[in-house]
Amino acid sequence: MADPHTQGAPGADGAEARDGQAAPLWGGRFRATPSADLTRFGASLPVDRRLWEEDIAGSKAHARMLGAQGILSEADVAAIVSGLDAVADEIREGRLAFDETVDEDIHMAVERRLTELVGSAGGRLHTARSRNDQVALDSRLAAKRLASGLMAACERLEAALLARAEAERETILPGYTHLQPAQPVRLAHHLLAYFWMLSRDWARLFAARRAADASPLGSAALAGTTYPLDRGATASELGFSSVIPNSLDAVSDRDFALDLIYASAMAMLHLSRLCEELVLWSSAEFGFVTMDDAHSTGSSIMPQKKNPDFAELVRGKTGRVYGDLMALLTTMKGLPLAYDKDLQEDKEPLFDAADTARQCLEVVAGMVETLAFNRARMREAAGEGLMAATDMADYLVSKGLPFREAHGAVGRLVARCVAEGKGLEDLALDEMRAESPLFDEDVYGWIELEAVVDRRATEGGTGAAPLAVQLALAEDELARQRAEAPAA
Ligand code: ARG
Numbered sequence: 383m384a385d386p387h388t389q390g391a392p393g394a395d396g397a398e399a400r401d402g403q404a405a406p407l408w409g410g411r412f413r414a415t416p417s418a419d420l421t422r423f424g425a426s427l428p429v430d431r432r433l434w435e436e437d438i439a440g441s442k443a444h445a446r447m448l449g450a451q452g453i454l455s456e457a458d459v460a461a462i463v464s465g466l467d468a469v470a471d472e473i474r475e476g477r478l479a480f481d482e483t484v485d486e487d488i489h490m491a492v493e494r495r496l497t498e499l500v501g502s503a504g505g506r507l508h509t510a511r512s513r514n515d516q517v518a519l520d521s522r523l524a525a526k527r528l529a530s531g532l533m534a535a536c537e538r539l540e541a542a543l544l545a546r547a548e549a550e551r552e553t554i555l556p557g558y559t560h561l562q563p564a565q566p567v568r569l570a571h572h573l574l575a576y577f578w579m580l581s582r583d584w585a586r587l588f589a590a591r592r593a594a595d596a597s598p599l600g601s602a603a604l605a606g607t608t609y610p611l612d613r614g615a616t617a618s619e620l621g622f623s624s625v626i627p628n629s630l631d632a633v634s635d636r637d638f639a640l641d642l643i644y645a646s647a648m649a650m651l652h653l654s655r656l657c658e659e660l661v662l663w664s665s666a667e668f669g670f671v672t673m674d675d676a677h678s679t680g681s682s683i684m685p686q687k688k689n690p691d692f693a694e695l696v697r698g699k700t701g702r703v704y705g706d707l708m709a710l711l712t713t714m715k716g717l718p719l720a721y722d723k724d725l726q727e728d729k730e731p732l733f734d735a736a737d738t739a740r741q742c743l744e745v746v747a748g749m750v751e752t753l754a755f756n757r758a759r760m761r762e763a764a765g766e767g768l769m770a771a772t773d774m775a776d777y778l779v780s781k782g783l784p785f786r787e788a789h790g791a792v793g794r795l796v797a798r799c800v801a802e803g804k805g806l807e808d809l810a811l812d813e814m815r816a817e818s819p820l821f822d823e824d825v826y827g828w829i830e831l832e833a834v835v836d837r838r839a840t841e842g843g844t845g846a847a848p849l850a851v852q853l854a855l856a857e858d859e860l861a862r863q864r865a866e867a868p869a870a
Pocket of ligand 1: 430723
């Protein structure tokens with residue numbers, strides 16, 4: 383038997399509806415409709431249904447503007463606006479059943495329900511509008527909201543890092559290069575390194591929000607419209623700073639989505655590095671931190687285990703956010719102007735990247751707020767790695783020895799310490815003098831951890847003086863962000 387979806391004379395209203403299904407909005411010129419499977423394939427409703435608030439806000443603004451411009455009657459505008467409010471109530475209360483075999487996307491679902499509720503006025507809403515400018519509008523409103531949420535989460539983590547840093551000015555731990563103990567640093571200094579990474583993420587999120595902050599509404603399908611629209615009115619009602627100046631660009635541009643995914647990916651990169659250190663530091667071998675029980679998991683077989691699962695999962699989720707970025711970059715390349723259905727693939731990576739990064743920022747903030755630093759263990763490790771060797775050589779330099787000779791003398795002392803399993807401070811003065819007669823009693827004070835650390839007094843260094851400056855700069859940065867943060 384022939385496929386019922388491709389057979390049959392068109393009904394009076396155009397394409398014949400499938401059993402129990404409404405004819406699509408474009409029924410007029412069609413003689414057959416896609417199968418249920420194809421309809422499902424073409425639908426974005428399962429992904430874009432979350433845009434319902436943006437869609438309804440955009441439609442109300444559009445209808446009011448059409449009324450103000452004399453394109454719709456005041457009675458129609460009133461019916462549309464109250465009908466849209468009723469649709470919003472139904473969705474909010476879970477009373478509207480979405481079905482992607484009936485409605486391709488949230489725009490069609492809202493318009494269909496509106497028309498069911500208010501009749502012919504509902505059919506006038508789409509005057510001078512296309513789903514092409516509508517979807518660009520909804521996505522931009524969503525991107526702005528997502529960016530604001532991400533900025534708030536980012537700021538929470540920055541504040542947590544800064545607060546923990548303030549309290550750890552005196553804590554000294556090994557600093558590493560090549561993951562080998564290199565020079566001792568203050569824990570506050572180490573934590574602030576992440577603070578600055580996150581502050582750059584905040585700035586990227588702020589810029590991504592600004593990229594979304596221009597209205598495409600009124601561009602219609604691609605070329606603008608014959609109706610006398612007031613694009614500035616809808617833009618300002620919806621909280622946009624400006625109107626996109628080119629209708630083709632307005633319906634084709636997804637840079638704002640890519641900017642937000644990229645900003646999310648960079649934040650994930652930083653979270654992943656921080657989480658890697660937390661995983662390492664919470665190992666028995668390092669023992670620098672103890673994760674709060676409420677931020678750890680156990681093992682179903684090994685009773686002694688306490689696993690940094692959530693830190694690992696953040697590290698793991700970084701990969702999918704990079705995937706979101708690559709997916710949309712690849713979707714966009716080579717698309718001719720203006721709207722192409724490929725663009726429908728923008729929302730999944732956008733939502734996934736922003737949701738994932740937001741969640742991870744919150745999770746890591748909770749972790750940083752609650753973890754315990756094992757100060758004694760950090761200090762012990764800082765003393766273990768012969769990390770005062772550079773300073774010991776500098777000591778000899780301060781007594782007039784050329785640095786190369788000093789490096790050689792201290793290198794031989796280091797070899798002796800390694801062979802005997804002891805620290806530089808454990809060497810007797812005689813042992814030191816065997817390598818250089820310039821060593822004196824004051825060398826012991828010179829190589830104490832605090833002295834070693836505070837000698838790094840250059841701007842941005844780990845010494846107490848530049849650290850105090852850095853903490854103040856971080857406070858200023860956070861205050862500036864709080865002042866600049868847009869209201870939701
Ligand atoms: N569902 C579409 C999307 O998400 C909406 C725009 C469709 N426009 C069109 N002409 N088919 O991109």
